[in-house]
Amino acid sequence: MTSAWDYHNRTSYDRRDMKGGYLDWSSQPGVFKSYPGRSPAPLPRDTLLTTESVQSILAVGNCESDASPINLNRLGKILYLTHTLTAKARVSGGDFYYRSVASAGALYPFELYVAALTVADLKAGIYHHDILNNGLTLLRNGISATELIQGLGFSRDNLPAVVFFLTAIIFRSSWKYRDRAYRYLLLDTGHMAENLSLALRSERLRFRVFYDFEDQAVNDLLAIDSNREVCLAAVCVWAGDGVLKDGPGLEPSQPDLSAYSKVSDGERDYPIIREIHAASSYVPKNNNQxxxxxxxxxxxxxxxxxxxxxxxxxxxxxxxxxxxxxxxxxxxxxxxxxxxxxxxxxxxxxxxxxxxxxxxxxxxxxxxxxxxxxxxxxxxxxxxxxxxxxxxxxxxxxxxxxxxxxxxxxxxxxxxxxxxxxxxxxxxxxxxxxxxxxxxxxxxxxxxxxxxxxxxxxxxxxxxxxxxxxxxxxxxxxxxxxxxxxxxxxxxxxxxxxxxxxxxxxx
Ligand SMILES: Cc1cc2nc3c(=O)[nH]c(=O)nc-3n(C[C@H](O)[C@H](O)[C@H](O)COP(=O)(O)O)c2cc1C
Structure with a gap:
């Protein structure tokens, strides 16, 4: 299978051919990613939020952009407005948390990472956003412009201050939706990307949402297991003077980090999902033209x-x-x-x-x-x-x-x-x-x-x-x-x- 049409067609629902909705509860995937042994640094909580409406934020234009540097407070606000817990329900296995981002079947396949290049009060590095603890877990110290440039393809003299990476963990959705899950991984990640986009608009930051990058280079940068978890979108934010101070460079990724992309002992492989992801990994040239x-x-x-x-x-x-x-x-x-x-x-x-x-x-x-x-x-x-x-x-x-x-x-x-x-x-x-x-x-x-x-x-x-x-x-x-x-x-x-x-x- 090489085309999107093939995938979409083969994962169509047909009234006369629905294969029961059996769920194997013994392999239910975990919905919160954590890195045992690394504790998340808390993000500021009591930040002053805007009173503007969604409508007025959507109308924000370039002339209003605010290039002042990003600090931890501002980053915390952006992360809160992007992805936060909103409600708790008691279920038989414990507490269940709803979130600010809608997700098919409430399976929450997405994860959010932050590559901080020039954020005041935060050392340069790659972090995972821990939504449960409202914190940032440092995964890799330092940052290498070369690695970022390699993955996303922009020039050294236009470096962003922060890059957000949105990934999806495949089994979280395929556990329930099987072959059709790739659709939901994309839709759900889009839902999260819009929350992030609105948060950045509300901060009057200049940003760009990328869907096109070298998949493997970016997955390696985030130290995720690309058989289980894949990056689907990157959002670059420009602020401050855009000059990356020459730091120690990015610390090598530790092999154990990719193990945390695993979400269940009963994970199952859905070859059709691997195929459509591989088929869509080729980035066409001259997309902008x-x-x-x-x-x-x-x-x-x-x-x-x-x-x-x-x-x-x-x-x-x-x-x-x-x-x-x-x-x-x-x-x-x-x-x-x-x-x-x-x-x-x-x-x-x-x-x-x-x-x-x-x-x-x-x-x-x-x-x-x-x-x-x-x-x-x-x-x-x-x-x-x-x-x-x-x-x-x-x-x-x-x-x-x-x-x-x-x-x-x-x-x-x-x-x-x-x-x-x-x-x-x-x-x-x-x-x-x-x-x-x-x-x-x-x-x-x-x-x-x-x-x-x-x-x-x-x-x-x-x-x-x-x-x-x-x-x-x-x-x-x-x-x-x-x-x-x-x-x-x-x-x-x-x-x-x-x-x-x-x-x-x-x-
Ligand atoms: C891509 C996508 C597909 C969805 N499909 C359905 C659906 O077919 N039927 C339904 O009742 N809810 C559907 N939902 C809503 C989710 O069930 C809901 O977002 C999830 O249970 C979390 O609850 P919340 O949105 O109230 O926070 C969908 C949501 C998304 C994002």
């Missing part, structure tokens, strides 16, 4: 309508509150979503498409966004496409399809009561011709990034939201009218939920 994606996914749009220019909804939660309160909601009630909230949600989704050059962090256009509208004030139910560049919505087909989509999503009946299903689409022909299988990673992580953003925007307006990765793939394509190699990658449902109904009635 590719023409914009043009695909309309084989869909004909009847008429376009610009998104209404509504005011920011009143009483919205601040961005840090939204991060803390974000949860997946499933108790939707059949009530119309006010247009103001709908429009604010979509404006947030479109917001940074114009900021490509500015923050170097815009989510590129290798995916499409569709909207199944069911219950929004002023909008006829139907299937629409969203044009992020023009901030316009185009009608593809009228009709109420929320029940049918709920049926397609493994009969998760509650989805029918959502006001809107936001669907992420890919044209596998165009995707693979342009960027090979590597662009599958881009597409899925971008879908995850926008998914997390929708969660936060929705939460801030007290709208319910839930990501959906479980659906019968061919049925989803058929319902949306996608032909050939066009497919739905991911769905995010949003709507009025019982606990927040009163907030939506007020408008």
């Amino acid at each position: 590719r023409p914009p994606f043009r695909s309309q996914f084989g869909l004909a749009v009847d008429s376009w309508k610009e998104l209404p220019d509504t005011l920011e909804p009143p009483d919205i939660l601040s961005y840090p509150e939204a991060v803390q309160k974000r949860r997946s909601m499933r108790n939707y009630i059949s009530r119309e979503m006010p247009e103001q909230r709908f429009s604010a949600l979509l404006r947030g989704v479109c917001s940074d498409i114009h900021l490509t050059v500015i923050m170097e962090s815009s989510i590129p256009d290798c995916i499409g966004i569709g909207l199944l509208i069911g219950n929004i004030v002023g909008w006829t139910p139907g299937f629409y496409l969203l044009d992020r560049t023009r901030r316009a919505i185009g009608l593809v087909r009228e009709g109420f399809m929320m029940d049918e989509m709920a049926h397609v999503c493994l009969d998760q009946a509650w989805l029918a009561n959502c006001s809107v299903h936001i669907v992420f689409l890919a044209d596998f022909n165009e995707m693979e011709e342009t960027g090979g299988a590597r662009f599958y990673r881009h597409a899925m992580m971008n879908a995850g990034r926008l998914g997390q953003r929708i969660y936060l925007l929705a939460t801030s307006m007290r709208i319910g939201c839930c990501g959906i990765g479980a659906f019968y793939d061919a049925e989803a394509a058929m319902l949306l009218g996608l032909t050939g190699r066009n497919r739905m990658l991911y769905l995010v449902g949003a709507g009025v939920v019982k606990k927040w109904a009163i907030w939506n009635d007020r408008l």
